[in-house]
Amino acid sequence: MKKLSLLVAMVIIALLAVFGAGGAAAAEEILVGNIQDLSGPNKAFGLATFNGAQMYFDKINAAGGVNGMKLKIISYDTKSEVNEAISAYRRLCDLDKVSIVIGPPIANMGIALAPIAEGKKIPIIGLYMDERATTKPDGKPWTYMFLAQNSSGAQARTIALYAVKDLKLKKYALLYNQQNAYSVSLVEPFVAYVTENGGTIVAKETFMTADKDYRAQLTKIKQANPEAIYMPNYPQEIPLTLQQSFDLGIKATILGNNSYIPFALASNTDPKASEGVYFPYGIDPSDPKLKEFSAQYEKKFGYPAITQAFSGWDLGGAIVEAYQRALTASKKPSGDGLAAELAKTRDFPGFQGAFTISPKTHRPLGLTMYILQVKGGKPVTLIKLIPPEEK
Amino acid sequence: MEASQFLSVAMQQIVNGISLGAVYALIAVGFAMVFNVLKFSNFSHGGVLGTGAYLGYLAALYLKLPLIPVLLIGMLMGGLVAVGVEFVAFRSIRKKRGQLVYFFVTSVTMLMLLEQILVIFFGASFFTYPTMIRTTSFSLGGINFTVLYLVMMAVSLLAFGTLAWALKYTKLGIAIRAASNDLTTTNLMGVNVDFIVMATFFVSGMLGGLSGVLLGMTYTLYPQIGQLVVKGFIACVLGGLGSVTGAAWGALALAVVEVSLIAIMGAGLSPAVIFAIMVAFLLVRPQGFAGVSFQEKA
Numbered sequence: 001m002k003k004l005s006l007l008v009a010m011v012i013i014a015l016l017a018v019f020g021a022g023g024a025a026a027a028e029e030i031l032v033g034n035i036q037d038l039s040g041p042n043k044a045f046g047l048a049t050f051n052g053a054q055m056y057f058d059k060i061n062a063a064g065g066v067n068g069m070k071l072k073i074i075s076y077d078t079k080s081e082v083n084e085a086i087s088a089y090r091r092l093c094d095l096d097k098v099s100i101v102i103g104p105p106i107a108n109m110g111i112a113l114a115p116i117a118e119g120k121k122i123p124i125i126g127l128y129m130d131e132r133a134t135t136k137p138d139g140k141p142w143t144y145m146f147l148a149q150n151s152s153g154a155q156a157r158t159i160a161l162y163a164v165k166d167l168k169l170k171k172y173a174l175l176y177n178q179q180n181a182y183s184v185s186l187v188e189p190f191v192a193y194v195t196e197n198g199g200t201i202v203a204k205e206t207f208m209t210a211d212k213d214y215r216a217q218l219t220k221i222k223q224a225n226p227e228a229i230y231m232p233n234y235p236q237e238i239p240l241t242l243q244q245s246f247d248l249g250i251k252a253t254i255l256g257n258n259s260y261i262p263f264a265l266a267s268n269t270d271p272k273a274s275e276g277v278y279f280p281y282g283i284d285p286s287d288p289k290l291k292e293f294s295a296q297y298e299k300k301f302g303y304p305a306i307t308q309a310f311s312g313w314d315l316g317g318a319i320v321e322a323y324q325r326a327l328t329a330s331k332k333p334s335g336d337g338l339a340a341e342l343a344k345t346r347d348f349p350g351f352q353g354a355f356t357i358s359p360k361t362h363r364p365l366g367l368t369m370y371i372l373q374v375k376g377g378k379p380v381t382l383i384k385l386i387p388p389e390e391k
Numbered sequence: 392m393e394a395s396q397f398l399s400v401a402m403q404q405i406v407n408g409i410s411l412g413a414v415y416a417l418i419a420v421g422f423a424m425v426f427n428v429l430k431f432s433n434f435s436h437g438g439v440l441g442t443g444a445y446l447g448y449l450a451a452l453y454l455k456l457p458l459i460p461v462l463l464i465g466m467l468m469g470g471l472v473a474v475g476v477e478f479v480a481f482r483s484i485r486k487k488r489g490q491l492v493y494f495f496v497t498s499v500t501m502l503m504l505l506e507q508i509l510v511i512f513f514g515a516s517f518f519t520y521p522t523m524i525r526t527t528s529f530s531l532g533g534i535n536f537t538v539l540y541l542v543m544m545a546v547s548l549l550a551f552g553t554l555a556w557a558l559k560y561t562k563l564g565i566a567i568r569a570a571s572n573d574l575t576t577t578n579l580m581g582v583n584v585d586f587i588v589m590a591t592f593f594v595s596g597m598l599g600g601l602s603g604v605l606l607g608m609t610y611t612l613y614p615q616i617g618q619l620v621v622k623g624f625i626a627c628v629l630g631g632l633g634s635v636t637g638a639a640w641g642a643l644a645l646a647v648v649e650v651s652l653i654a655i656m657g658a659g660l661s662p663a664v665i666f667a668i669m670v671a672f673l674l675v676r677p678q679g680f681a682g683v684s685f686q687e688k689a
Contacts, residue, residue: 039510039514039515039516040514040515040516041515041516041517041613043514043515043516044516079515080515178658178659205657205658206657206658206659207658208658208659208662210618211658212609212610212611213407213411213414213610215407215411215537215650216404216407216408216649216650216651216653216654217653217654217658219400219403219404219407219654220400220654223396223400235517236517236611236613239519239611240610240611243527244537246527246528247527247528247535247537248403248528248535249528249530249535266519266611267519267520267521267522269519270522270527273527
């Protein structure tokens, strides 16, 4: 009987040891939240951001993790709805207990999450380009919000710089979605740059999210006879604006935003409608250094990498480096500690260039941008630019 | 602006309005068909339109069919889905002589259900139809015409012509007209009312599927594409609920007014002004253009 009791006790101790060790192993994971559009109209961006970050984490995990701890992503789908993003962030903070969150590449969501993060104190690093997602109206940064690609201001000033200095264009028209914070955030700095540098805005036309037919606005734009039309819009709107401009016989130069790949080349758009379009992009797709990643990405996911995939990789790198630095101060870094370390990100060798975050704005400093043009149905890199005020 | 330039711009905007009117007219006529017979606003027509658009897209993408077979598949599928909707959602309400408000609520529910089914199968992301018409536009006398819109107008005219002929001269058409006048008496006269209602939904669904495919080709394909049915509803109200011809004219008027308002005051204000015009119009002429009274109808 004594032997049996001893055996049972040993089994219990062994089980406790196994499960105890298991529990310890689970505790050794770094939980990273991920809020992306994984099924809605912007899922191409959401998936690319997620995939890029996941590929960086896979590389780190394969090499032993961060101080022996594996990185694990917990994802929620926003379906492109702001309220879903807010619920997901709250769930990640309160139930999943993540230490940091990968944010969505959607401006409206970044702007909505910024004040909530002040209360939850869990940092979010994402691709929401609108500057209001990272800085408050007084110009100071939101404590827990960080951007991992060029801001909308930087993007808009880059294409404006190219249009004014290189293309020598003077008369501009605008066509954009006035209900979309991202489009509005691109238009304002573009107009400021162009008008400060001798250009004029001869037509400013807007549309609503539900609208699909923009020919009334484009007819007015055609009548104003601009040299260029700036059309910074969302993926589902890009093929329509291009096609309808072409159908109305508009010959002006079209200037776009960083969503023009691959959506300017959609199957229902006449290739002639997108021919010659200029747009800014965060990476140079023809760079041989990116080709290895692009090949791995396409092999893993079955579709090509777009700019957000490269930004996602850089974002993953910034998270890992911040975590490594934070671990020297604390065994279990707090949201405040991680936010402080993210703000110290310096020269991470990312795909977008040397990735540094400005502590004054929580946005990257001096990242390069490229101007691409659609030639023969394919995007071709023309020039590498850093607008002076972004350095 | 010079007079000739103003005239050219005004003409272009009228062409823009008329071609948009063709889009709305197709939706409006399908919508008006069901109203004619069952006297309720059938918002599930939007769901049928969306389903037809996606099924036409699958036929174009995977079977690599040209334009006309894709349109025919969209029409057939739209018709079948509409018959299914009638059987599942509306038949029992009709048999139990349910109030019109039940039909109305069920139709909105069916619109949402069909939308969600599209989200489940295709996701909420958008798709683009493969290229089916090589030449997209041409210019005539300084006015630019979009080929797809012209195709849409031609198809609309053909569909309306066929529908008008069938309603007037075929046995089924006469029965549908009789049913639209008085469903109970038609039944007493020995007409199989279930079949007539089913046929009405089938024809309405065919128009829905047709407009879905054409809308998907002209714009992009997304699960909420069926919500354009609201434009069809406004057109029907303007044209006079219960009149198929009035619905077509209402659609044309709505599109021309919409385009003109965008040109004059911008896209931000125009929806509010359109609804204000609609309210004012109904105060003055509640029976719409066609003069058919819509009192006692939901």
